[in-house]
Amino acid sequence: MTSNASFAAPPWEAAAALLRAASRVLLIAHVSPDGDALGSTLALTLALRAQGKHAVPACQDQPHPRFGFLPSVHEIRQALPLGEAFDLIVALDGSDAARMGTIYQPAQHASLPLLVIDHHITNTRFGTVNLVDPSAASTAEIVFALLKRMDAPITPEIANALLTGVVTDTQAFRTSNTTPQTLAVAMELMQLGGNLQEVTRQALVLRTFDSLRLLGAGLMSAKVEDRVAYAALPQKLREELGVREERGDGGLVGMLISAYEVDIAAVFVELPNGEVEVGLRAQPGFDVAQVAFEMGGGGHPAAAGCTLPGPLREAVNRLLPRLKQAAREQR
Ligand code: AMP
Ligand code: MN
Ligand code: MN
Numbered sequence: 119m120t121s122n123a124s125f126a127a128p129p130w131e132a133a134a135a136l137l138r139a140a141s142r143v144l145l146i147a148h149v150s151p152d153g154d155a156l157g158s159t160l161a162l163t164l165a166l167r168a169q170g171k172h173a174v175p176a177c178q179d180q181p182h183p184r185f186g187f188l189p190s191v192h193e194i195r196q197a198l199p200l201g202e203a204f205d206l207i208v209a210l211d212g213s214d215a216a217r218m219g220t221i222y223q224p225a226q227h228a229s230l231p232l233l234v235i236d237h238h239i240t241n242t243r244f245g246t247v248n249l250v251d252p253s254a255a256s257t258a259e260i261v262f263a264l265l266k267r268m269d270a271p272i273t274p275e276i277a278n279a280l281l282t283g284v285v286t287d288t289q290a291f292r293t294s295n296t297t298p299q300t301l302a303v304a305m306e307l308m309q310l311g312g313n314l315q316e317v318t319r320q321a322l323v324l325r326t327f328d329s330l331r332l333l334g335a336g337l338m339s340a341k342v343e344d345r346v347a348y349a350a351l352p353q354k355l356r357e358e359l360g361v362r363e364e365r366g367d368g369g370l371v372g373m374l375i376s377a378y379e380v381d382i383a384a385v386f387v388e389l390p391n392g393e394v395e396v397g398l399r400a401q402p403g404f405d406v407a408q409v410a411f412e413m414g415g416g417g418h419p420a421a422a423g424c425t426l427p428g429p430l431r432e433a434v435n436r437l438l439p440r441l442k443q444a445a446r447e448q449r
Contacts, residue, residue, distance in 0.1 A: 128260070133249040134268050136233050140171065140206035144227075147177040147194070148212035149219040150365060150395065153286025153321045155211040156185050156194070158235065158257040161279040162208065164189060165270045174198070178219030182363070187320045188282060189275040197221075206231055209245065211257040211283075213238035213416035235260055239407050240416030252418075255295040258283025259303050274311025281312035286321050289372070294402055294420050325368070328361040333368035335359060336385065340374055344442045345449075347374040350386040350430050364390050367397055375399035381445045382406060386426075386434050394426045394433035398441075404448045409440055 137143070145163050147155035159175045166173040176195045185191055198221065207230050209218050234245030237254040254260050258280040265272060272280075284304050288296045291304070308314055332351065340349035349370060356364070367385040374383035381404050387395045398406035398417065405419040415424025426433040 128249050128251045129247055130249070130264065130267055132247045133233055133235070133264055136206055136231055136247055137166065137208075137264075137268065140166075140231075142172045142204045143174070143206045143208060144198070144204040144221075145173060145175045145208045145210060146212070146218045146221045147175065147210055148217040149178045151177045151179060151181055151185075152211075153185065154256045154258055154283035156181055156188055156191060157279040157281070157283035157286070158210045158261045159194070160188055160190050161258065161265070161276045161283075162210070162235075162261050163193075164273070164276050164279070165265050168271060168273075174202075174204070176221045178221055179365075182366070184321060184324060185282075187316070188279055195221075198223075201226075204230060206233065208233045208235060210235050210261070211238075212236060213240045214242045215244045216414075217416075235264070237418075238416050239418055240411040240422070242416075253297075255293075255297065255300040256283040256287035258287070259300065262303055262307070272307075272310045277307045277310035277312035278317060281307040281314060282317050282321050285314070285317050290318050290322055295418060326363070328359065329363060329366070329368040331359050332356065332361045332363075333370055333373065336368065336370040337373060340370075342377070342379055343438075344445060345379065345381040346438065346441045346445050347377060347380040347383040348385070348434065348438060348441075349374065350388070350434055352388045352430055353390060365395060371397040371399050375401065381449065382441050384437065384441055386430060386437075388428065388430045392428040394428055394430055396424050396426060396433070396437060398422045398424075404445065406441075406444070409437075409444050412440075413437065 145159045147159040163173045163175045232245040234248045236250050237257050239252040241250045251260055262280050336349045367387050371383050371385040381401050383399045385397045400406045400420050406422045407417045407419050410417050410422035410424045413424040
């Protein structure tokens, strides 16, 4: 994970060359797509189409309705027609090959060049070219820099999609990954037509009433032990509350890490297939990326995640001692 590759200059020219040479591009947003995965994927899709290329955005999981405002979001495919031919694959905002989910079919895709564009410290460099910059707050910033290098016109739609990635991955410029560079990028994207207020409202503020009730129930059941806060959200709870969203924590892990008494927070979400999606957060000075990576996931020091086998209680029992140990060692 701490390979020297993280410190090498990102291969901008090699990435641009792959895109220039391609004419049929498959763009893959990571599973359970967030605003950065979707915004980056759609921005690059639109920019490639403007250059006359065939560009297909795809993601194993359907985007959450809150992202319905993003340009062309309804064109994102959850599956590909058999035998559709591409000459380049781009994986966006995913730290390893598994994050591409079922869209990536090795039998059809392994022979194609794969361009990885990402900002996770845990990125495994699974591409032919890996445009990975852990100092970027969002993948959208990397896509923006790449498009500018390629002299691609940034339309207001593209700017809005990129701004969505910046705003969601920084929780509207509040998280520790926000730098002067992040703000400079946001300023440029606003000047290019991105609507900061609208993006923030749609992607971060507005939510379903159901998800508020899930958040409330999760908060009531949460515990703190040894400065580690945790809560589990079983599918059964969603059914009882009538929550229509099958995944996600309603923002619970972000609430838990806001407590003075907490150094590390974890929320365990039981998925319909019985697997457990874990969201992790750390106070400044603590790192959850390493633990997530050890568990087959990844992320950033302050925000990471992994997917564990069920049942829910076993996933909690497996990870919780490890989190307490990490909190103790890092204190
Ligand atoms: P979340 O708690 O879902 O908002 O995720 C926080 C961070 O961890 C994001 O940067 C995700 O990309 C990353 N992450 C979450 N789940 C996984 C996973 N299963 N594998 C790799 N990275 C993950
Ligand atoms: Mn993401
Ligand atoms: Mn991201």
